[in-house]
Amino acid sequence: MAGSDTFRAAAAYDRAVGRYGPSLAAGLIAFSGVEPGMRALDVGCGTGLLTAALAERLGAENVAGAEPSEPFAEAARARVPGAEVVVAPAEDLPFADRAFDAALSQLVLNFMRDAESGVRALARVTRPGGVVASCVWDYAGEMTLLRAFWDAAREVEPERGAAADEGVVMRWCSEGELRALWAGAGLREIRTGPLTARASYDGFDDLWEPFPSGIAPSGAFTAALDEEGRAALRDAFRRRLGVGEEPFELTARACAVSGVVPG
Numbered sequence: 001m002a003g004s005d006t007f008r009a010a011a012a013y014d015r016a017v018g019r020y021g022p023s024l025a026a027g028l029i030a031f032s033g034v035e036p037g038m039r040a041l042d043v044g045c046g047t048g049l050l051t052a053a054l055a056e057r058l059g060a061e062n063v064a065g066a067e068p069s070e071p072f073a074e075a076a077r078a079r080v081p082g083a084e085v086v087v088a089p090a091e092d093l094p095f096a097d098r099a100f101d102a103a104l105s106q107l108v109l110n111f112m113r114d115a116e117s118g119v120r121a122l123a124r125v126t127r128p129g130g131v132v133a134s135c136v137w138d139y140a141g142e143m144t145l146l147r148a149f150w151d152a153a154r155e156v157e158p159e160r161g162a163a164a165d166e167g168v169v170m171r172w173c174s175e176g177e178l179r180a181l182w183a184g185a186g187l188r189e190i191r192t193g194p195l196t197a198r199a200s201y202d203g204f205d206d207l208w209e210p211f212p213s214g215i216a217p218s219g220a221f222t223a224a225l226d227e228e229g230r231a232a233l234r235d236a237f238r239r240r241l242g243v244g245e246e247p248f249e250l251t252a253r254a255c256a257v258s259g260v261v262p263g
């Protein structure tokens with residue numbers, strides 16, 4: 001990807017779902033009990049939103065990131081100077097066994113090719129007694145932005161919208177599924193619970209702007225529509241959110257899971 005495209009992809013992510021990242025990261029860090037003095041890994045770190053929150057708490061030198069997309073890894077390195085960010089998927093982490101006190105991953109499990117193997121790798125690089133934690137959006141329920149988006153998509157393109165609806169196609173979104181995934185990786189003291197993140201918008205145009213850029217499944221769906229389809233989607237989306245050009249805030253719920261590596 002050329003330099004300016006790299007910048008555009010990372011900027012579009014940060015303006016879309018990434019807008020919830022810092023608020024969600026604060027919740028995930030508190031949920032998983034990450035404390036100063038620990039060394040932590042952020043898996044699927046994207047543009048580095050959780051990495052930055054971890055670095056603020058632990059110091060960048062005690063934080064590493066892994067991300068399979070080179071442009072996103074580059075954005076994470078720029079966001080968190082001093083943190084080691086490698087280009088790698090969760091399933092193939094280039095870190096030694098027991099290298100970290102905590103391995104976290106935010107909004108990534110449902111994008112992994114093989115989540116079972118990914119979570120086993122997170123557990124492998126975490127020391128006995130250390131924590132492995134993650135969170136996934138409640139796509140079918142209270143991730144307000146994406147729920148309203150897919151409801152609008154199903155309204156304007158019923159068949160294609162239903163086939164792409166993340167509330168239907170995404171795995172690892174419920175407490176039961178996450179508990180089973182963590183237990184399957186041999187983790188103990190498993191806890192699950194909701195996290196609520198927030199994002200502020202100047203108005204609906206501010207919210208809509210990153211969608212046609214094609215980032216994430218919602219962006220890809222938008223980008224594939226013709227001009228008329230995009231206009232219909234935009235209108236339905238705005239109506240379902242019930243917002244206009246005045247500033248507003250949305251909340252988004254995720255389901256979190258954490259577990260301890262047995263000693």
Ligand SMILES: C[S@@+](CC[C@H](N)C(=O)[O-])C[C@H]1O[C@@H](n2cnc3c(N)ncnc32)[C@H](O)[C@@H]1O
Pocket residue numbers: 017018021043044045046047048049050066067068069072088089090091105106107108111112113114118
């Ligand atoms: C929704 S983004 C979340 C990014 C970041 N964690 C955040 O909270 O902003 C999903 C990320 O998962 C990454 N990803 C996809 N497959 C992955 C895999 N197998 N292992 C690790 N990360 C993966 C994507 O490249 C993308 O950066």
